[in-house]
Amino acid sequence: MRLDTRFKWLPAPILSILLFLVWLLLNNSVSAGHIVLAVILAIVIPLATSPFRTKQPLIIKPGLAIRHLLLVLYDIVTANVQVAILILGPTKKLTPGFIKVPLDLTHSMPITILASTVSLTPGTVSAEVLPWTETFIEGQDSEQRFLLIHVLDLKDEQALINTIKQRYEAPLMEIFQC
Amino acid sequence: MTEWIISILLLVGGSFVLVGSIGLVKMPDFFMRLHGPTKATTLGMAALLTAAMIFFSTTQAGLSVKEILISLFLLLTAPISAYMMIKSAIHHKLESIERTSGKDNIEDDI
Amino acid sequence: MIQHLTSFPVLLPMLAAVILLMPPCGKSIAIRRVASVVLSIITFLASLALLLKVQVDGTQVYAIGDWSAPFGIVLVADPLSTLLACLTALLGIVCVLYACAGDDDKGSFFHPLVHFLVLGVNGAFLTGDAFNLFVFFEVLLIASYSLLMHGGDKKNTRAALQYVIMNLVGSAVFLIALGILYGVLGTLNMADMAQKVALLQGDDVYLAKIGGLLLLVVFALKGALLPLHLWLPNTYATAMPIVAALFAIMTKVGVYSMMRVYTLIFGDEAGELSHMAQSWLWWLALATIAMGTIGVIASKDLRKLAANLVIVSVGTLVALVAVQTVEASSAAIYYLVHSTLVTAALFILADLIGRQRGNVADRITAGPPLTQPRLLGVCFLIAGIAVIGMPPLSGFIGKVWLLKATLNAEYTFVFWPLYLLASLAILIGVSKAGSTVFWHHQVQATENIGQERVHPAQLVALIILISGAPLMSFFAGPLSEYAIDAATQLHDFNHNIKVILSGGQ
Amino acid sequence: MLETVILIVFAMIGLSLLLNIWRLLVGPSVPDRILALDTMYINSIALIILYGMSMGTALYYEAALLIAMLGFVSTVAVCKYLLRGDIIE
Amino acid sequence: MELLYASCVGILVSCGVFLILRSRTFPVVLGLTMLSYAVNLFLFSSGRLSLNKAAVLGTSPQYADPLPQALVLTAIVIGFAMTAFVVILAIRGRADLGSDHVDGLVLDKNSDKNNDKNKKGKV
Amino acid sequence: MTLLWIPLLSLLGSIISSMTGKLTRNQSTGLTMLMPIIALLMTISLAPAVFSGEVIRRTISWIPLLGIDIAFRLDGLALLFVFMILGIGILVIFYARYYLSSKDSMPKLYAYLMLFMTAMLGIVMSNNIIQLWFFWELTSISSFLLISYWWHKAEARKGAIMALAITGGGGLALLAGLLLLGNIVGSYNLDIILESKDIIQAHAWYEVTLILVLLGAFTKSAQFPFHFWLPHAMAAPTPVSAYLHSATMVKAGIFLLARFYPALAGTDLWFILVSLTGLTTLLFGAYVALFKHDLKGLLAYSTISHLGLITLLLGLDTQLAAVAAIFHIINHATFKASLFMATGIIDHETGTRDMRKLNGMWRFMPYTATLAMVAAAAMAGVPLLNGFLSKEMFFAETLHQQLLGSMSWLIPVLATVAGALAVAYSARFIHDVFFNGDPIDLPRQPSEPPRYMRVPIEILVALCLVVGIFPNFIVDDILKAASFAVIGGYVPEFKVALWHGFNLPLLMSAIAVTGGVLLYTQRRYLYQYHASLPNLDAKKAFDSSIYVVTKWCQRKICAIENGSLQRYLILMFVVVLFFAGWPLFEMSQLGGQKQLTPIDVHNAIGASLLMIGAISTVIWYRTRMISLLMISVVGLMVSVAFTRFSAPDLALTQLTVEVVTIVLLMLALFFLPQRSPKESSSIRVLRDLGISAGLGIVVSSICYALITRPLESISDFFLANAKTGGGGTNVVNVILVDFRGFDTLGEICVLGIAALGISKLLVNLPLIMPSHDSEGRPWAKERYPILLASISQSLLPLALMVSFYIFLRGHNLPGGGFIAGLVTAIAFILQYIAHGSNWIAERLTINYRKIIASGIIIALFTGVGSWFFGRPFMTTWFDYFDIPFIGEIELASALIFDVGVYFTVVGATLMILASLGQLTTNAPKEGVKI
């Protein structure tokens, strides 16, 4: 796990890349002018906003990250169909439930990514990060954290927990090397 | 051909959006209602935006991909909105339907 | 630089306000005070210079952004608007100076807000564009809201709340009126509007009429014309007196706007809509005078008294506006300047008197003797004589002039008796108030808690205002020439249109 | 064909919006209403995108973008209010 | 469409005015907000309604009237500033006067009596 | 030139005497007297010319455009009055030197007296009627100051106010009359007016004018029923009374009658009004005087009576009556002034003026008594004294008049009765004070006054005697000159003489004297009768009527300005409803000729959402949280409507503003109660519904009428020039930053001021922060949910980039500094919500006030920049540059202006929200019940 980049002027490389792309996307243009501007912005904005970011683990394995992203997107698409079916189907048959997924992740950003993934994938919505403490201390794992999830149609609790942990949490831990 | 693709994407997107809203109306408790809008609508939007992207790329000069950005924002924010809403629902001690399992997993007073 | 003079009365206060927000003025109160006074004097001098330029070169039209009317916004500096800009700047000096004695430190941003208020008022006076008028109205209103709460206690929170809400509704009405007028006339420059109004046909006439009448509502609210005057007494009486003194000019903005709108846009040349608001203005003005007079008699403290005198002066002015003759307008111009200075002086006096009377403050009851009875007594006498309209001060000339000007108006037989009775009531009310405050002492007036002497800065401010009355009387000759000149130009429709739409050539 | 499809989708979105407002009106709880409003924001994006497509102009794109960004902020603010009362603490 | 538009404006005006006439600050603030929506729509419509004619040069053969749009923009901003002020003033009023009544107190039938009470309370 | 100096000198005297505070009393008196003495000498030097029939004039231009000049004239009438004013004035000043106690401020009295003298001189010498009024009112003011000289006494204050109220009221009537007069004649010049008798009397306004002028004269000269102020003015020091009520103040009214006699007299209306008023006053005053126990009271009513006499004379339709009137003016001035002074001595020496206590003064001050008795005899009309002569003339003229037709005999009879009453009260004055046994309970032991205090009385009494014995020798010239001025042109032959032989007037005099003595001796019965009359106290009536009026006004004001905002608003809405609604009914057809746009389904749905949102906001307005959600729907739909109707910029602005507003309202909701109580009655709700429905209908009708009509506007210009002249293709934005950039400058000022004002409002704000929500739930403990915190951090750079994007494209495509600013602000607000204000404060140390100021400065200086190119403020500049590799870019000053806008918006928005947020963070949270 690494929290700082090698370059002071590039505190958040992924963010900078994202910003670079976003600028080009916004302007629908890859003209030289916009590329120059995009580069400048991609450097200036992260620097300017760096006080407003708490240190988070860097992505160590970008390739894996992209693969994971695609996987999540795929899951979103396929599983949403299922939700649509659940919604359109008879509601009486649904068996909703709350489950707690134990977390191995200890930093807020990876947890956020995991929670978002869970929320976007079918049948589950992240509800809480438990237990609640006065201040969330990044990287601290002395106390076991859980993710409280509401499931629209809960069939097998343990299976779902395993799926989440293996399918979504494990790759994240690998991406961030934590 | 592109017209077909656009049409299909539009219809799919529209359907998902509609399904999300149906879920909002149809589901018996707040926690179940949350699922439709959070997911189906987001996906529906993505489909619609893709349709728009193709539409503008073909009808107007040059590629138009900025619609991706809206999808990106939605993907970023929808889970957090859902999270905040479910938090406030728990705080408000909203009743979930009886057959909901694992209610004891909810911790009080957060 | 001289060719940009027209914009100075507007731009200088804005600059002043922002300078006062920035270091070093933002930090040190001493620097802020000096800077504020100096800047307000500069604004006044610039306004005065503009006035002289207008006297020499005639009406100045300044096209902001080099976009001439009717497309861009133009500032129109004619004798009337520059006179009022000068008056505003003068009040600005007085206000800033007076507050330097310590009032400015009772809340934040006093000095910048005063300059912002002057900006708004001057903008409203000088602009030739209807929507820009709205913008400056809002500038002066928002500044006034903030100033109203300056150094405020619980009492004026309520007044401020009501004042703000009333004016927000007023602004909504203003926008609707502008929407209608634009929707019918397709233009925003007031001179251009005037031209277009004359060409209206069919049902469009009535739509424009609604627009015009709604503007009347707005101006009546700002000017405190019956029945929209109700906010004023409380607002002015609870505001810090120096702020109320500055506010003396704000009702005049309403009156001024009526003058502009109902002599230019809906004036002689407006065809079917010509003078459409005249009879409304007339009767409302009379009712306002009556109401203000009742208020004067009923006033239990000096600030309320001054506030009600403001209402009477508004009624009087609007009655003159309603007559819509050059003579009446010139009387109105003279009276406007006079009444602004005098009522402002009365607010200040109420404050100074109140400070020297301990708990009794400015209530019109027996109280402890003042620390400086002679100084304040003489000032009150002067202000009182001026406001009553007795010789030898400016009020008497105003009174003679306005009676003379209304002599041949319709329904003079209502106005004259009413006005004369009101004058009598004011005479009794003010003399009773003065006699009670200065001469009627409590038997056991031993404790003098709130006694403080007049600060030199306050004195200078007071003298500036008070000296207006004798000076305006002494120089009534040239002033009357000026007023008549200003009024003549105000009513010279074709000349105005030509000048404004051709950019002052 | 596209025009017809757009019209159909318009109808779908319109229907969604009506469903949303129905939920907004009947509640029953405040979070329910917030959810309804949040959904409405997102459905409005769809509406605006469709307007853009039906008129063939991309001028309204930014409006959609801003709703996506800002609708979130108001939802968060309202939820924070329910949770803590004080939203900026 | 024009009729529908005008009706919407009318409804907004009605609702706004009704809320403004309530006795507590919060509904009044809502009413003012509502009224400003109505006014903005009204002012906007003074350039007439037009579909797909955004006043961006080169995007369509005909353009909507850009002037009212600019005016409404100004009006929105000013309205926002005013709303912000009145909201804070309402908070201030509640804190100062102990009530969120627009008159700062709950008025009885007899206003005279009440004024006196009010005074006593403040001295 | 000399003419001007006469009033000027006395004004100078006023100023000089006010500065003599440090000098001794004698020096002060001497200096004060100097000026009027010089003036008197000047007047004397002018007298021969006037006697020879010349009218001396002097005019200085003052307000020529209003016809108001400084114009003086000296004719016979004026000369007579100038002599009286200066002469008696000098004597009074001298007398006051001894009268005032050491506690009283002498400079003050002298300054007021001299001011008063100036005013009187001004009245009598005016040749411009507005100037006349000027001095007329000046007498009211200066007499107010004089009467209230002893302001610590309640009766002095009240007397002064009463005098001011009555004479001031009369003054207003006079002003009206004079203005009408001036309008009839076409000039305010007295010369012209006096020559325009025929025009005036033929004019339709004559009656009104006459009545108004007479009102002025009658109030000033204390004619019945306006007399009552005069006795109360006796609260003034006696020198003041001696001056005001003998020769000056009250005579001003008489002077006015005499002055306008040539122009206004001669009609039946004049004769009836003037003579009957005079007659009533004559009788009334004489009657009341008899019963006054206060010496000054007696003199006051006697003054009223004598003024009535003079008025009656001026109202008689014979020319000699006017001559008699003028003669009596002189005589009354002399004997009344001396009587007042004598009273002052008695008061001064004994400490009382009550005739019931004062008895037998002859023994203590025989010399003063003699003087007083002579003067009183003159007042009674005893032969060998001046009073006798003018009374003879008066009796004679009452016999010559034909005023009341067949009832004309009544006047001489009543005049004789009045004469008898005068004799009776004069007798009482003499007998009750100087004889009639021993004094009772005098506060002081009486003795003769200081020698010089008697000098003025001696002079005046001597005059009474000399005039009474040698009338031709002393007053002939001046009387003729004055009469000439009053009657105008031909003055009938008259002969003032002591002896006219046995005739009817002599008989009347005899009857009066006998009757008077009889009355006095039998006064017991008269007193009993008088005591049985209802006691009408004018002062009480005046006070109580003022009280009643004041209370009435206070009640009305309380009832109208009841502090209820709802009432004020309803009034405004009703006015709007009326003004906007009424012309609608005049329209022949509401809809216009424009082609209507068809309705489509989704628009209908949007509109219905908007309406539902609005209506539900109203329905749920008590549950504030829900109504807030409902109004958000409206805001959203308004933005959608803007996109639908081709206004992308508006949609963007509306959306961003909407979010900030919601955040703001959420903040407000925390500090305000969560629910509105139910307090409006159903009738009230019904009324409100009616008004709001009415307004809705009216506004939508207007809206419909507008948008169904074709429009020709100036906008084509903007469309045509946006690119070429403004350098941008987004016309709305070009209007905002260029064509109408001035509006935007004002708008950012509004925003900045609002932020300043808000932070001002928040200073020392005693907050009430609930510890739980409206349903009693305590707040959640988690302040900053971690998921929200981390996603907000990620959104900030994105949002900033979007805001930069929106900013940059604004000139050419929808966007601009304002929207960009709001987006930036909202991105930061999200940080505030997610992390709290302390967290931000640690990381962002910029002062928002400075950001606002810099924003405005940038915008302002961008505008000013164009001055350096010789262009007006805010003239924009733009150009296209071809930069290698990057391509063509546009640089425009409007962009810099927009930067200013951006900064102001960011600064203001954050200042508003953050300062409120900061406040709660620092305040302790307490449980306060709501």
Ligand code: NA
């Ligand atoms: Na806070």
Ligand code: NA
């Ligand atoms: Na006696």
